[in-house]
Amino acid sequence: MVIFDCNGVLVDSEQIAAAAAADEFARAGIPITPELVTRYFSGRRPADMLASIEAATGRKLPVNFSATLAAATLARLRAEVRAMPHAAHALTWLRGPKCVASSSPPDRVRTSLETTGLAKFFNFLFSASDVRNGKPAPPIASWSRIPPLAFLRLRRRVWPHSALLGAAMRGRSLASS
Numbered sequence: 001m002v003i004f005d006c007n008g009v010l011v012d013s014e015q016i017a018a019a020a021a022a023d024e025f026a027r028a029g030i031p032i033t034p035e036l037v038t039r040y041f042s043g044r045r046p047a048d049m050l051a052s053i054e055a056a057t058g059r060k061l062p063v064n065f066s067a068t069l070a071a072a073t074l075a076r077l078r079a080e081v082r083a084m085p086h087a088a089h090a091l092t093w094l095r096g097p098k099c100v101a102s103s104s105p106p107d108r109v110r111t112s113l114e115t116t117g118l119a120k121f122f123n124f125l126f127s128a129s130d131v132r133n134g135k136p137a138p139p140i141a142s143w144s145r146i147p148p149l150a151f152l153r154l155r156r157r158v159w160p161h162s163a164l165l166g167a168a169m170r171g172r173s174l175a176s177s
Contacts, residue, residue, distance in 0.1 A: 083116040
C-alpha cells in the first residue's frame with residue numbers, strides 16, 4: 001500500500017488554501033497574511049487552525065466561519081488547483097494499491113483530486129478530520145489487514161513512524177460524495 005499525502009505531494013494547493021484563509025480572516029476583522037497562514041498552519045486541520053487563531057487573538061470567530069472558509073477554499077481550489085509536476089505520470093506507472101491521507105477535510109481532498117484528474121488513481125482517502133487528534137497522531141495504516149511494513153507513505157514532512165501504527169482510522173471511498 002502506498003499512502004500519499006495530498007497537499008504538496010499530489011496537488012499544489014497550500015498557497016491557494018492559505019490565500020483563501022487570509023481573505024476570510026480579514027473579512028472577520030483578523031488581518032493575517034497568506035505567508036503566516038502557511039508558516040503556522042500548513043499541514044494542520046482547519047479546526048486546529050481556527051482554535052489557534054481564536055486563542056492567539058482572544059476573539060471568537062463568527063458562528064459560520066468554518067463553513068464560510070470551507071466554501072471559499074473549495075471555490076478557489078476548483079478554479080486554481082493544479083497537480084504537482086509529474087504526479088499523474090508517476091501514478092500511472094506505480095502499481096499496487098494506493099490511497100490518500102491528509103489533514104484536509106475529505107471534501108477538500110476530493111475536490112483537489114477530481115479537479116486535477118488524479119482521483120481515478122485512488123480508491124480511498126483518509127482525513128485527520130475523522131480522528132480526534134491531527135498530525136502527527138492520526139493512525140493511517142491500521143485500518144487495513146496489510147502488515148504495517150508493507151506501507152510506504154509519501155509526504156513532504158517527516159512525522160514519527162508511530163503515527164502510522166495507531167488505532168483504526170475510517171477510510172472513505174473516493175467514489176462517494
